[in-house]
Amino acid sequence: MGKTLAFLGLGAMGWPMAGHLARRAGETGGHTLVWNRTREKAGAHAREFGSEAVELSGVAGADVVFTCLPTSAEVDGMLGELEGTLRPGTIWVDCTSGHPEAARRQAERLSERGVTFLDAPVSGGTAGARAGRLTVMVGGDAGALNAVRDDFAFAGTVVHVGGVGAGFAVKAVNNALLAVTLWATGEGLAALARGGVNLGAALEVINASSGRSNASQNLIGQRVLTREFPATFGLGLLAKDAGIAADVVRGAGASAPVLMQVEALTRAAATLIGPEVDHTAALRLIERMNAVELR
Amino acid sequence: MGKTLAFLGLGAMGWPMAGHLARRAGETGGHTLVWNRTREKAGAHAREFGSEAVELSGVAGADVVFTCLPTSAEVDGMLGELEGTLRPGTIWVDCTSGHPEAARRQAERLSERGVTFLDAPVSGGTAGARAGRLTVMVGGDAGALNAVRDDFAFAGTVVHVGGVGAGFAVKAVNNALLAVTLWATGEGLAALARGGVNLGAALEVINASSGRSNASQNLIGQRVLTREFPATFGLGLLAKDAGIAADVVRGAGASAPVLMQVEALTRAAATLIGPEVDHTAALRLIERMNAVELR
Amino acid sequence: MGKTLAFLGLGAMGWPMAGHLARRAGETGGHTLVWNRTREKAGAHAREFGSEAVELSGVAGADVVFTCLPTSAEVDGMLGELEGTLRPGTIWVDCTSGHPEAARRQAERLSERGVTFLDAPVSGGTAGARAGRLTVMVGGDAGALNAVRDDFAFAGTVVHVGGVGAGFAVKAVNNALLAVTLWATGEGLAALARGGVNLGAALEVINASSGRSNASQNLIGQRVLTREFPATFGLGLLAKDAGIAADVVRGAGASAPVLMQVEALTRAAATLIGPEVDHTAALRLIERMNAVELR
Amino acid sequence: MGKTLAFLGLGAMGWPMAGHLARRAGETGGHTLVWNRTREKAGAHAREFGSEAVELSGVAGADVVFTCLPTSAEVDGMLGELEGTLRPGTIWVDCTSGHPEAARRQAERLSERGVTFLDAPVSGGTAGARAGRLTVMVGGDAGALNAVRDDFAFAGTVVHVGGVGAGFAVKAVNNALLAVTLWATGEGLAALARGGVNLGAALEVINASSGRSNASQNLIGQRVLTREFPATFGLGLLAKDAGIAADVVRGAGASAPVLMQVEALTRAAATLIGPEVDHTAALRLIERMNAVELR
Incomplete structure (x- = not known):
């Protein structure tokens, strides 16, 4: 299918989650772009999983952007750097354990660019992330979720729980x-x-x-x-x-x-x-x- | 072995619990005496499980007396009626969800007669009682517990948690x-x-x-x-x-x-x-x- | 001294508070403008206390604007209607039992116009308001408070408790x-x-x-x-x-x-x-x- | 009138309270007996206030026995030492901050001797005790309270709040x-x-x-x-x-x-x-x- 997925934030959870995206991309002919504040980590991920380490500017063309950061404040920062570059139709999937109010603000801001925001925090810990068996609770547009559901290669269970912010x-x-x-x-x-x-x-x-x-x-x-x-x-x-x-x-x-x-x-x-x-x-x-x- | 067990209180929990005692007695050659405030219930139990319905006076010779009543207040009442008749060496196992202070008081009172009190409330609900898979948490003398542990035919797990009252x-x-x-x-x-x-x-x-x-x-x-x-x-x-x-x-x-x-x-x-x-x-x-x- | 004070919101508290402003103005040669969403109330206040009932546009020239409204949301509405008309140097004293976050937002917005915001909620109930013995707890710039402290004709005690929002x-x-x-x-x-x-x-x-x-x-x-x-x-x-x-x-x-x-x-x-x-x-x-x- | 009052427990509160009893007795021709676990303290009290330091055995004939001890446990101890010696008709006034259950137990025990128990804890601190302005909240028989109310020389206010234990x-x-x-x-x-x-x-x-x-x-x-x-x-x-x-x-x-x-x-x-x-x-x-x- 050739979809391009970007994953931003290769921490204890993000690293294995992005690894599952890369594995799946290898099977389906897709691309997995990875970015991390510390560049070396992205390079190491590429070497280990066959993902592609990119600059932030390289994220612009992705079909789906995943973020997995400490708090909604870091997502705000990321959004500020990226929003001018994203294509309409992009879906932003935030796996951070974020704040519902931030989600609503971010969704509104992105919708002005034609980008759809889904809050999609995960449960299961690092063990679940390594096993690709995370539970994902998703808030936001159900149609957008359906469009990306198959991309959640790190998930065992995906549940749509309500509108924007409901996942958080x-x-x-x-x-x-x-x-x-x-x-x-x-x-x-x-x-x-x-x-x-x-x-x-x-x-x-x-x-x-x-x-x-x-x-x-x-x-x-x-x-x-x-x-x-x-x-x-x-x-x-x-x-x-x-x-x-x-x-x-x-x-x-x-x-x-x-x-x-x-x-x-x-x-x-x-x-x-x-x-x-x-x-x-x-x-x-x-x-x-x-x-x-x-x- | 021919042990005689008495079970007092044939409510939603006590009925199947006493049933397991009777089943086991059938296998080992022991006796199961049952008593209930409403006499008909004891008779019905005898017919269904092969236990023996008795008057309170008939409890006197039991090796082990089980009680399973609504609260410690009812156990107090029972104890008042029975204490003069119990033989030294009897072990009283109270499966009521009772009060630790009552347990200490009752244990002291019975010890004057040479009777040992164990508080032994159960967990698992009516389903666990019917299946004979109850968890029993026992407070009181460990030696006394060992002497009666094999008599807990209604139990899946028996755990000694401490001194008198600790079970409650x-x-x-x-x-x-x-x-x-x-x-x-x-x-x-x-x-x-x-x-x-x-x-x-x-x-x-x-x-x-x-x-x-x-x-x-x-x-x-x-x-x-x-x-x-x-x-x-x-x-x-x-x-x-x-x-x-x-x-x-x-x-x-x-x-x-x-x-x-x-x-x-x-x-x-x-x-x-x-x-x-x-x-x-x-x-x-x-x-x-x-x-x-x-x- | 000829200062012009405006009071917006003539509810159970605001009515007697504005009355004290008018009484004091009568003594010092100042002016007290009053406004209320229900115009008749402002007219009645003017007749009873000698204040001057005005349209919102008439508030523009006041030296001090007092608000006393149900919640910070109503103050936001008022601010939207007035902010384009206020002169730099005006001091806005909000006696609402408002929200500290709203105060910080409102203060920032008004400061762009050269207007200083003080949050100044009151305590003492309607009895204290009638007696002119209210306790006022003020957050915001101490110099601005000193400039208006003598205008608080409804107060028995005025206490500066900290920066913007501290009063609320x-x-x-x-x-x-x-x-x-x-x-x-x-x-x-x-x-x-x-x-x-x-x-x-x-x-x-x-x-x-x-x-x-x-x-x-x-x-x-x-x-x-x-x-x-x-x-x-x-x-x-x-x-x-x-x-x-x-x-x-x-x-x-x-x-x-x-x-x-x-x-x-x-x-x-x-x-x-x-x-x-x-x-x-x-x-x-x-x-x-x-x-x-x-x- | 020649009433004999005994006061047991000359701590920070009891010392000045008993002092007021002695002062009043001086005016009315009554007697104030004082006792303390540390005998020297009773002697010092007698010298300062004109009370009479006694052994516990000397308390037997008192019309009213006041106690003011740390907890109900100490009152229990005192009661054990005294109960055999008290005359029927004696009123025991316990000013300890005690436990209502202890009060009910103590009252029942004393009533078998014909002694009436009142729980009468005080409020007002050491300053109130010195000033003779304590508030006393009394549980127990209203008639018994009326019989001793005038003896509360340390009190500013005496309020009957209910049956035995209600004061505590x-x-x-x-x-x-x-x-x-x-x-x-x-x-x-x-x-x-x-x-x-x-x-x-x-x-x-x-x-x-x-x-x-x-x-x-x-x-x-x-x-x-x-x-x-x-x-x-x-x-x-x-x-x-x-x-x-x-x-x-x-x-x-x-x-x-x-x-x-x-x-x-x-x-x-x-x-x-x-x-x-x-x-x-x-x-x-x-x-x-x-x-x-x-x-």
Whole structure:
């Protein structure tokens, strides 16, 4: 088919995602352009996956532009550099965990150029990205999504969740629920620990019972009770996402006392424990609040 | 081996649990005595499972006494009627979702008679009870547990979690986490619904992502979004259990702001929506707080 | 001294505030121009206070423009109509309970015209406005404030609290604290009422003790326990202000779990009980949550 | 009239309270017996106020026994030592900030001896105690209160709030409201400080506005913004009282999300900052959560 896809932002997620685009392009006769702020990284990607490293000016002719950057602020910067060069009909797919308000602003700005913006954040972590099994939650025009759906070579599941910004909103709420389940399970274990209960046994029981969650099953046992806290997803980013969820709540005029409270506590943890540690280290604040160690 | 087991309380959980005891007794040459406040029920159980319906006085000679009642208050009543008749060496296994303080009081009282008390609440619902695959979390003497572990014919997993009361504490915390995940997921969906997001799609994404929980995967889609709210586990009982968890927190001198807040909200829901409805109908209060329907 | 002051927005607060400007102008030889969306009201004000009712075009030459409108959105509208006509050197004093972000945007827009914007919300209610004893909290340039401080004929106290938007931020936090004290006192009374305590006596004691607040001393006894709930300040407006405070918290990257929780509960009350009722009727939601009446 | 009053517990509050009893006895011809765990203190009190220092055995004949001890646990101890010696008709007035459940237990135990128990905690601090202007909130039999009301020489106001335990319940709720107002005002100031607002000016405005409270008017300016935190009422005691309020809420089956959350946060502060510091130092935890100093 000869479609040309550009991928901007070769971070921990973007690198393997763009790799899947290149692999697929090799099968279908398409082109995958890659760009990164650090040029060497793009060159290395080209050597490893057969993608083509380009300057920003080289992105202009792409049919689809993917971005995967830390926050919507970096996407704004990218958009400022590129918008004068994009062809009408281009579709911009932003896989950043961005802000719904930014999405609406960016979509409006691009639509003046005839470019369609889709917010398409992903879930599944670096493991899911390497396996090409990411879940993609997409906000924006359904027709535009259909036009690019087959290009999502990094995806296991693609779900259209609503209009522009809806993808970012769902991603923010999901991560806020991650924060809630982590924090609440930590509180429960801290109370049990103070009462002399064996935490490994308690967690085993909870994971076989109705209070279980991804956090209790896949994070707390492996990362907290082991005291390892391996830094894969930073606490500062979790606080940022919980904050976006708080903005989603505020923007919708909704009442969500638990999400708001946990946003505040997660933010406090990021301030007191530090933004760079693994997100599960939020429970270190619970430990301090309770003078107990979760092990 | 000829052990004699008594099972008191043939409710939705106790009926199939006692059934498994009787089945096992049939294989091992033991005896299963059953008692229920409503005598006819015990007779029906005997006819269906081959157990033996007895008066309370007939429980006296049992090696192991199982109870499965609504709250610790009913266990207190039972204990008052039986304690004078029990033989030293008897082990009392209470499968009620009881209160840790009651467990400590009851254990002390029974120990004066030479009877050992184990708190052994179960998880898995009526489906798990029928399948004989319940998870049992046990507090109390480890040696006593070992002496009766093989008698738990209704169990898939048996975990010793600590001293007397620890089983009830873990169960209460588990159910509090159920309340937290239900409520927080409801809040997130309410905010998304107000923003025009498709809830079925959002839930599908969350269930494939890091914010998922038993509540999001097995309850909200099936019971709330369908508007069915089938009453299997009452909202009043969930509020009771979240309250026990709050008492566990208070008793341990712990700080658990999220568990405490959700206990209050769940209690409010039980008051405003009613205690008899399914526990998932707590989300009807979130709907009223947000003037939105979750469908 | 012959200064010309314009006052836009003759609502429950603006009417007596502009009256004080006119009274002072009568003493100093100045002019007070008044404008209201409903023209008749401006005419009536002129007849009662000796102010001068004008068209919007007549505001152009004023030295100081006061606005007192429901929200920052109405101020935006006003600004759009007026900005082309204002003289450089004009000072715009906005007494609305507005949004700090709006203030920063409006200040920037006006500064391009050489007009200085001060956010100057007031506290003291209609009684304070009539008495000319309002507290004014001012954000913006200190020199500009000094130039107009003597023109605040409606004020008892004028306090400079920081840069542009700081006045609105302090006002929002104050009203959020009003929401907190109302709600928390209501919760305490509901618990006591369920325990059979005489609420009038309890409130008398609290008002003589360390837990007292303006809400406990001047609102709950007079408006809630009497069941009168006289509508002076609407619950919807309190929820709006608590929401602005939540935005202040978010904008500052702060962690404020209690303010965030109470914002959510106040919003829920405004949805469930209605936005038009008196703000003290938020406690009707607490009553429903507790199946008790506060009397 | 020759009544004999005994006062047990000559701490920071009890010392001046018993002093007022002695002063009044001097005027009316009554007797004031004083007892303290440290005997020298009772002797010193006798020398300073003309009271009579006694052994515990000397308390037996008193008409009224006052206790003012740290917690209900100490009152339990005292009661164990004295109950066999008290005459029927004696009235026991407990001015401790005690627990309502303890009050009910103690009242029942004493009633078997014909002794009436009144819970009568006080408010007003050491300054109010010295001035003889304390507020007393009394739970228990109204007739018994009338019989001793004139003996409360340390009181400015005496309010009967309900049955046994109601006095302690009201005191606990009052102190929980103190915790709420302290904490919430601290949160608001922290957010404003991060936004560059002058806190002294902000507090001045709040204290002239609707969000004011005893905490904002009499504590935060004098103790926090000055960085002095003079230790008059310990943070651990505030956490204890907020915890009693949480138990009052739980015991009444009430829903009080804000009181419960603030109890948890105050407890966390007592753990992280320390129980011995002044209660206003709870705001040091807010400072850490927000990386800002309140000055």
